[in-house]
Amino acid sequence: MRTTQGEGSGGAAQVRAAAGPAGVWQNPSPAQHNGQVPSGRVHNLINIAAYSVLSAVALTLSRQELLTITPVQALNFTVAFAAGTFLLSPDLDLADGHVDSKRYWGLLGFVWVPYGKLFRHRGLSHSWVIGPLTRLAYLALLITLIVGVLRYAMPTLTLPTIPQPISLKFILPLVLGYFLSQWLHLIADGIRPDHGFRQGAKRLKMPRSRARARSRRA
Numbered sequence: 001m002r003t004t005q006g007e008g009s010g011g012a013a014q015v016r017a018a019a020g021p022a023g024v025w026q027n028p029s030p031a032q033h034n035g036q037v038p039s040g041r042v043h044n045l046i047n048i049a050a051y052s053v054l055s056a057v058a059l060t061l062s063r064q065e066l067l068t069i070t071p072v073q074a075l076n077f078t079v080a081f082a083a084g085t086f087l088l089s090p091d092l093d094l095a096d097g098h099v100d101s102k103r104y105w106g107l108l109g110f111v112w113v114p115y116g117k118l119f120r121h122r123g124l125s126h127s128w129v130i131g132p133l134t135r136l137a138y139l140a141l142l143i144t145l146i147v148g149v150l151r152y153a154m155p156t157l158t159l160p161t162i163p164q165p166i167s168l169k170f171i172l173p174l175v176l177g178y179f180l181s182q183w184l185h186l187i188a189d190g191i192r193p194d195h196g197f198r199q200g201a202k203r204l205k206m207p208r209s210r211a212r213a214r215s216r217r218a
């Protein structure tokens with residue numbers, strides 16, 4: 001079912017139940033898994049809380065000279081974490097309806113509608129590695145299309161270029177920030193890291209079991 005407040009907005013009681021330690025930080029039982037998942041707002045609060053704790057730990061460690069983080073690295077982590085939390089949430093697989101993560105895009109929210117139509121809710125989009133990559137790939141495709149149209153419409157226009165080469169020290173905080181924001185969402189949803197593999201295995205098994213059912217009927 002499509003919801004207005006992200007997934008699991010079936011009532012304040014449900015959200016409260018999901019926000020409790022049992023619903024959020026532990027793998028819910030199959031019965032809980034069907035309905036009691038955090039709303040978009042609860043996901044944001046979880047991610048903001050986790051960011052605050054991480055920042056405090058990082059600050060303490062760097063004050064004690066146990067960790068060295070440059071201001072650029074801290075900024076990259078923060079930007080990627082915020083983008084992953086607010087703009088590239090796994091719940092964009094609901095973007096063909098009304099969902100918080102689409103609303104953050106404002107007037108540009110419509111660009112995620114095809115993504116919402118393409119991906120089943122809590123399917124591949126909610127897997128730990130491929131899921132976050134699908135949103136990056138989709139975003140890259142959108143940017144490529146826009147740049148292509150701009151170059152075609154205005155050939156004299158000079159677009160900003162990415163400075164080369166990009167060091168690992170620059171990229172790593174971006175990757176960490178983005179994936180951590182996504183994984184916190186999946187943990188809160190009660191989705192295990194092998195989610196994508198199990199789904200793939202199920203899909204592979206399906207034709208065989210169907211064939212067996214058919215042979216039984218014959």
Ligand SMILES: [Zn+2]
Nearest residue numbers: 007090091189
């Ligand atoms: Zn979700």
